[in-house]
Amino acid sequence: MVPYIARRLIFAVFLVFAVSSSSLILARLAGGDYVTESLGIEAHAATVEQARARYGLDKSMGAQYRDWLGRVVRLDLGRSLLYDRPVSDLIPERAANTAILAFTALLFATLIGLPLGVVAGSRRRGPGGAGDVIPGVIRATSLILLSMPPLLTSLFLIFVAARTGWMPIAGMRSPGEPATGLTLDLLRHLIVPAGALALPLAAMFERLQAQAMAEAIGAPFVLATLARGVPRSRVVWRDALKASLRPIAAVYGIVIGTLLSGSFVVEVITAWPGLGRLMLDALRARDVFLVAGCAGAGSIFLALGSLLSDAALALVDPRVAEP
Amino acid sequence: MLRTLGLFLIAIAGMAVVGASALAPHAGDRSYRALLNAPPTAPHVRDDMGDWHAPFIYPWALVNQLEQRYEQDRSTRVPLVWLSGGRLVQSSDDARAPLLLLGSDSYGRDVFSRLLFGGRVSLGLAVIAALGALLLGASVGGLAGYTGGPADDVLMRAADFVLVLPAMYVALALRAVLPLVLSPRIVFLLLAVIFAIVGAPFFARGVRAIVRSERRQDYAAAAISLGASHARVLARHLLPAARGFMVVQITMLIPAFIIAEATLSFVGLGFPDPTASWGTMLHDASNVRVFGDFPWLLSPAAAMFFVVLALNLVLERADITVATDNQ
Numbered sequence: 001m002v003p004y005i006a007r008r009l010i011f012a013v014f015l016v017f018a019v020s021s022s023s024l025i026l027a028r029l030a031g032g033d034y035v036t037e038s039l040g041i042e043a044h045a046a047t048v049e050q051a052r053a054r055y056g057l058d059k060s061m062g063a064q065y066r067d068w069l070g071r072v073v074r075l076d077l078g079r080s081l082l083y084d085r086p087v088s089d090l091i092p093e094r095a096a097n098t099a100i101l102a103f104t105a106l107l108f109a110t111l112i113g114l115p116l117g118v119v120a121g122s123r124r125r126g127p128g129g130a131g132d133v134i135p136g137v138i139r140a141t142s143l144i145l146l147s148m149p150p151l152l153t154s155l156f157l158i159f160v161a162a163r164t165g166w167m168p169i170a171g172m173r174s175p176g177e178p179a180t181g182l183t184l185d186l187l188r189h190l191i192v193p194a195g196a197l198a199l200p201l202a203a204m205f206e207r208l209q210a211q212a213m214a215e216a217i218g219a220p221f222v223l224a225t226l227a228r229g230v231p232r233s234r235v236v237w238r239d240a241l242k243a244s245l246r247p248i249a250a251v252y253g254i255v256i257g258t259l260l261s262g263s264f265v266v267e268v269i270t271a272w273p274g275l276g277r278l279m280l281d282a283l284r285a286r287d288v289f290l291v292a293g294c295a296g297a298g299s300i301f302l303a304l305g306s307l308l309s310d311a312a313l314a315l316v317d318p319r320v321a322e323p
Numbered sequence: 324m325l326r327t328l329g330l331f332l333i334a335i336a337g338m339a340v341v342g343a344s345a346l347a348p349h350a351g352d353r354s355y356r357a358l359l360n361a362p363p364t365a366p367h368v369r370d371d372m373g374d375w376h377a378p379f380i381y382p383w384a385l386v387n388q389l390e391q392r393y394e395q396d397r398s399t400r401v402p403l404v405w406l407s408g409g410r411l412v413q414s415s416d417d418a419r420a421p422l423l424l425l426g427s428d429s430y431g432r433d434v435f436s437r438l439l440f441g442g443r444v445s446l447g448l449a450v451i452a453a454l455g456a457l458l459l460g461a462s463v464g465g466l467a468g469y470t471g472g473p474a475d476d477v478l479m480r481a482a483d484f485v486l487v488l489p490a491m492y493v494a495l496a497l498r499a500v501l502p503l504v505l506s507p508r509i510v511f512l513l514l515a516v517i518f519a520i521v522g523a524p525f526f527a528r529g530v531r532a533i534v535r536s537e538r539r540q541d542y543a544a545a546a547i548s549l550g551a552s553h554a555r556v557l558a559r560h561l562l563p564a565a566r567g568f569m570v571v572q573i574t575m576l577i578p579a580f581i582i583a584e585a586t587l588s589f590v591g592l593g594f595p596d597p598t599a600s601w602g603t604m605l606h607d608a609s610n611v612r613v614f615g616d617f618p619w620l621l622s623p624a625a626a627m628f629f630v631v632l633a634l635n636l637v638l639e640r641a642d643i644t645v646a647t648d649n650q
Contacts, residue, residue, distance in 0.1 A: 015484070018484075143325075143639070144632065147578075147635050149578075151585055151586055151589070151627075152627060155624050158614055159618065159621065162611065162614035163614070169611065264495075264586075265586050279495065283495060
């Protein structure tokens with residue numbers, strides 16, 4: 001168990017390092033740099049040179065990479081040219097916003113998808129009658145939602161919000177509200193972006209859970225428990241549920257990755273000040289250090305997610321950890 | 324039954340996109356300066372007096388320039404003409420009262436025509452990129468599974484690495500390396516290559532596993548003992564065993580690529596502006612007023628939904644099995 005986790009950890013560290021340094025190099029390779037993007041093409045040649053020298057952009061690429069590397073091992077990620085603030089200050093606050101969004105979406109999706117999956121899966125093979133309508137409706141709904149990735153759900157939810165005025169369309173906090181802390185205003189702003197991320201995810205959870213549930217219901221132990229006279233609802237919600245949780249637990253790690261790329265779109269569309277939008281702004285401005293920082297932070301998210309789910313899986317199912 | 328519905332929807336989308344130049348009432352870049360953000364002109368067959376006519380439309384009259392509000396001019400009937408000038412249908416007074424089945428965008432271009440031409444770009448890109456991913460992934464996976472040993476390790480570690488990368492961030496970073504303004508043709512090629520690389524590991528892992536287990540089967544041993552070359556055994560005997568897997572995987576990747584193109588174009592890193600693609604059309608629609616006042620500009624989102632839904636309907640049974648098998 002421990003060596004397995006250690007191996008995964010080493011891989012995770014390597015991944016974070018590789019992603020951030022390659023995105024630094026990539027952003028550096030791109031035509032134009034921060035100076036040309038910010039000063040424009042009509043800037044005086046001398047001004048351009050001066051600005052380059054100030055930001056350290058005049059050195060060769062190898063030298064720049066060495067400098068960056070030297071600072072990164074001391075946990076200094078450099079200074080954002082765009083915001084004129086240390087990258088290591090900017091990223092945590094934006095990453096926290098993305099984490100709030102992703103966590104809320106995961107919570108919504110689990111709370112909606114899991115019970116619906118249990119209902120749909122446990123009734124699937126029942127004899128014809130009124131009971132069969134509900135799983136059919138659930139299944140059709142999740143099929144539709146599965147076809148709406150966050151790009152489409154966020155447009156749809158904004159459309160609903162704009163038409164009805166029930167909730168704020170975009171942003172994270174209203175002006176005049178406290179800028180930190182968990183407020184009612186923040187929760188209202190969360191509805192559209194978190195809902196957009198959660199709906200397709202809930203559909204996926206529902207499908208997985210329905211499948212696992214249907215399998216569990218068919219297992220001999222369920223039949224035996226039913227035959228002993230235990231009420232059906234209790235068998236479904238206690239025994240069969242426990243036996244059918246593995247697929248969703250296993251998929252959580254992958255989901256964190258999808259949440260990350262999905263939240264990028266949602267952040268851009270709903271103006272949520274998270275990591276994805278920061279990365280986009282940095283890319284557009286050719287702010288190399290910020291790009292590298294964002295990519296690194298994104299891969300830390302991803303690595304943490306898969307590490308946690310690997311650890312959880314290894315705990316539940318020790319066979320996973322065997323070499 | 325759902326499968327049939329899915330195939331039917333895919334067939335419609337395919338025909339609409341392939342026949343775009345005949346089905347679209349206008350060219351994709353034809354703009355009507357006097358009709359910015361005009362609502363759809365629905366074809367009528369009955370006028371206000373209750374008389375029946377061949378299909379016709381009412382032209383739009385601008386009521387408020389600033390708010391871009393239009394009203395139907397109910398006194399004039401503009402009949403539709405069929406099969407003229409190489410187009411299935413258009414308005415008889417195309418210069419002043421064009422047929423706008425899904426309204427016009429903020430440049431006064433016909434949304435319906437752009438939807439068809441944009442579908443060519445968006446769907447074409449997704450299909451080509453998915454085929455590229457299939458080709459790359461199947462050859463890497465086949466090679467790794469067939470040879471085994473160190474080559475297998477290296478190739479599969481590489482595939483694993485690409486799989487765990489945050490895909491959207493990689494595509495963004497790669498796209499941002501190149502100049503922001505490129506010709507549509509180059510962007511098409513570039514996105515196809517990026518998508519194919521990001522998508523290839525999904526094929527590689529599955530194909531490798533299948534080839535590895537099939538290689539030990541008697542028929543493979545028989546083929547080798549009959550003197551078939553390694554390349555022939557791999558291509559003619561082992562890879563066909565992975566056919567079912569490849570079909571399922573490609574059906575899952577195409578929607579992902581459609582959405583990826585839309586996302587990149589939406590944030591301004593995809594196709595350049597005058598090119599119609601579903602993503603650039605949504606980019607033009609990224610304005611709060613669209614949701615309240617010009618909802619027809621969101622039709623590319625609806626088109627994407629139907630195509631993705633159709634592909635999911637075709638997969639219905641299969642996708643769940645694959646999702647759980649991966650665990």
